[in-house]
Amino acid sequence: MTQNERPLHILLVDDDEDEFVVVRDILSESKDQAYKLEWAPDLKSALQTIASRPFDACLVDYRLGADTGVELIKEASRRGIRTPMILLTAYQDKATSREAIRLGAADFLNKSDLSSYLLDRSILYAIHRTLMRAQAISQDRMASIGMLSSSLAHEIGTPLGVIRGRAEYLAMQVAGDEAVKKNVDIILAQIDRVSHLIRSLLNVARGDLPDQIGSVSVNKAVSDVLELM
Numbered sequence: 001m002t003q004n005e006r007p008l009h010i011l012l013v014d015d016d017e018d019e020f021v022v023v024r025d026i027l028s029e030s031k032d033q034a035y036k037l038e039w040a041p042d043l044k045s046a047l048q049t050i051a052s053r054p055f056d057a058c059l060v061d062y063r064l065g066a067d068t069g070v071e072l073i074k075e076a077s078r079r080g081i082r083t084p085m086i087l088l089t090a091y092q093d094k095a096t097s098r099e100a101i102r103l104g105a106a107d108f109l110n111k112s113d114l115s116s117y118l119l120d121r122s123i124l125y126a127i128h129r130t131l132m133r134a135q136a137i138s139q140d141r142m143a144s145i146g147m148l149s150s151s152l153a154h155e156i157g158t159p160l161g162v163i164r165g166r167a168e169y170l171a172m173q174v175a176g177d178e179a180v181k182k183n184v185d186i187i188l189a190q191i192d193r194v195s196h197l198i199r200s201l202l203n204v205a206r207g208d209l210p211d212q213i214g215s216v217s218v219n220k221a222v223s224d225v226l227e228l229m
Contacts, residue, residue: 007034008123009054013046013072014061023059029116043067043075050081057123058085062096070100077104082134084126106130149201156198164191186227
């Protein structure tokens, strides 16, 4: 099998630079996936590196000098970093591993068991799991927006209809007064604008495609703004 065209960009966070060479050699043995590995020696430099450019995944050693990999995972989660992180431990510690998973780690591996196959599987699993989680969050958010949009369309649409009716009635009463009619026309135009915004929000919530981009009269747009001012 040939390697995938785009190498996966991986960051190894480990206070021992020799481990970088070990992990790099293990990843180079993969026949199905190419990798580009970078190294950060501690928590602070790791956070700076992740913030400066995107990575597909991070391999985080438990021991990072005065800090731990669990602390790095916790801080990354607090900062809203969504890069999947895999905790590497030198010994079997189920409590630490469970804590790392609770804080947002995508997986954990024992360093003594590392192999090309195991790293491959864990990295791809971590990336896939993170992607599925992001999609689930997006779907939940869209469902919430849909419910809110439907409620707003009803709650706002009803008073807007009353306002439009009264404005149109007022226009009929002052048909000969151009100044009042002009102000009524502005009110009606803004009602239509709000109605359009509500329809657009409903379309987004339903997943409908937005309206096609069209030409806009700059003179009319400026004139409308001046009228509102």
